[in-house]
Amino acid sequence: MSAQPAAPPAAEPMPHRQILEALSGLLLVLFVAMISATVVSVALPQIIGALDGSQSQYTWVVTASLLASTASTPIWGKLADLFDKKLLLQIAIVIFMVSSLACGFAQDTGQLIAFRAVQGLGMGALQILAQVIIAAMISPKERGRYNGYLGAVMAVATVGGPLLGGLIADTSWLGWRWCFFIAVPITIAAFALLAKTLHLPTGRRQNVSIDYWGATLIAAGVSVLLIWVTFVGNDFDWLSWQTAAMAGGGVLLLALATWVESKVREPVVPLHVIRRRTPALAILASLAVGMAMFGGSVFLGQYFQIGRGYGPTAAGLLTIPMMVGVLFSSTISGRMVSRSGRTKSYIIVGLVVLLAGFAGLATIDHRTSMVLVSAYMLAVGVGVGMSMQNLVLVIQNTVPLREIGAASGAVTFFRSLGGTVGVSVLGAILANRVAADIVDGLARAGIPTGGAGPAAGSSLNLAALPEPVRLIVREAYGDATGHIFLVSTAIAVVGLIAAAFLKPDTLRDSLDLPEETAGRGAATPA
Structure with missing residues (x-):
């Protein structure tokens, strides 16, 4: 080294x-x-x-x-x-x-x-x-109780934005x-x-080396994959030459980035950190939490507006149970983590509650009681609040202070990437299910599908649709939303399994790792 x-x-x-x-x-x-x-x-x-x-x-x-x-x-x-x-x-x-x-x-x-x-x-x-x-x-x-404030702000912003x-x-x-x-x-x-x-302390790093090639390859590879995920299923098929070119190109760029990161002195993403057991498992569990944050706010807002007929402001108000769940659970669990010095039990409980919330949302349709929908959203919020920032804390606890930025960036990056990819995939599933349900609904109602079906499936301007078609579209969106949360439930199971294998470490009291431990951090498995 x-x-x-x-x-x-x-x-x-x-x-x-x-x-x-x-x-x-x-x-x-x-x-x-x-x-x-x-x-x-x-x-x-x-x-x-x-x-x-x-x-x-x-x-x-x-x-x-x-x-x-x-x-x-x-x-x-x-x-x-x-x-x-x-x-x-x-x-x-x-x-x-x-x-x-x-x-x-x-x-x-x-x-x-x-x-x-x-x-x-x-x-x-x-x-x-x-x-x-x-x-x-x-x-x-001590970061646990302050991370509770951090998680609460993120929750209020995520749900309060719409x-x-x-x-x-x-x-x-x-x-x-x-x-x-x-x-x-x-x-x-x-x-x-x-x-x-x-x-903050203003100590200067000596012999700073910036990994320009690694940064460029990571940004390019991630961008190509996110562009592919954005358009696949709508502009071109999953099995197509565009998919082969973009997905293959993105993977190749990230493979080159991985090779570069293994060679340079100051990698953008420290491979010796993320390939160790604890950070790797925490990153995998974070993917499920990322999907909860992004998917919950995106698709529930659409469910309330299109599937249930509420206006924009009312749809935002109806997501308050999720915000309340994150607000209180992140604050309370953060203080309990600071008091006990342990995170794994809170992460496990949080992901179990998150799984239960997703399982409940998987049962909703256009007639489900709003009381039940609110209860399921509250459970998702509680699960996110107990697990999201504690997973970041798990990784930060395993690295020296000089690598805290790269390690925190890595887990945040993978959580955002997982949430982005998840939302796009769930959106494609929702679109396909809605289109099929609309065609079936129009056929049962005896309405010709030659012009109305496609229009109804692609237009969200429900006021411009005839009343019978509008009702069919609302039912299709309301019923299909539960289907995508069934997929989210399966992904949450993966996150729970990953968290179950986390090493039950005790959080350190010092800002930095002891010098001898920090010095051999690249070689010591965690």
Whole structure:
């Protein structure tokens, strides 16, 4: 192993008051980054209509930011290990603020897509840097209770984004541009707050080596795979030359990236970390949690609006049980983790509850009692809150402070990647099931399917459909949603099995690993 870079003097945990002051700005940054990813979801039809965009451009407004955010996450994480974390966070805030302002002033969909890609870079940076900085301030054992706040903010942003977007879309005097403008004053406030309250050790790394080839190959490989997942099943078949070219090309690029990462001195994704038992299992379990976060908010919102006939604002309000579940479970379990110093039991319980919630949602249709749907969503929220941040904590506990950024970036990257791929696959399953159910429903009603079927299956403008067709479409969406959560249940089982094999470690009290352990971290299995 090559000589380790010179380390700064041993870092000491911050006093509780100083942590809370810095945490207020970090949580504000994390909140605005995450809410910007979801606030446009409900208002997107209005945005694309105002800019005279097409259906493919509709998809790319979402995909552009998702691609940039997911692909850049491990790169930002590694940069946090090499350079001043506070300066990187301030740069990310400026990138995010300027791009949000640009999105709000976009004059056509091409401009909006380009600005959303830049916004995605800022979103990915803010999400991972907030976690890395918290890890640099607080020991793993104490981090549990603070991670509860982190998980609560992520939950409120994930579920509250569509609600806020619905309120903006339903308020005529605001207009869709405020879906982007609303982030600007919040980021300005966060920048000022962090400039005053965030004080981190400024030890300099010597002989810094940046892995440009690895970063480029990882970003390119992930982008190609995410583009493929976005369009497969709609623009071309799963078994087609496009699939072979894009999926094969993406895998080849990532294989080359893996080879590069095994050779360079400062890899973007440290292979010696993620191939060890504990991090590898935690990453696998995180994929299921990622699907819960993304899939739950995306498809339940669609279920309420299309399958049950609620408006955008009401659909956002109906997802509150999930938000409440994450809010309370992440806060309470975080404090219990800090008190006990152990995480595995809380992760296992959380994934069991998550599995039960998914199993319940797998039974819903267009007539299911909203009380039952709320109970199932509450269970999903509780499961996510107990497991999501604790899985990150498991990995952070196994690595030295100098690798905390790359390790945190890796688990966040895989969770986002799993959620993105999962949402796309579940969306394809939903679309196929809805199309089949609509055709069957029209046939039973004696309505010719020559023109109505395809139109009904592809158009979400239910007000433009005849009443009998509208009812059939609503029933199709309501009934098909349960089918995709059956698939989510199976994926949650995989996450639970992975978590069951986690090593029951005790969280350390110190910010960093002991020097002798940190020095041989690459060789010691965990």
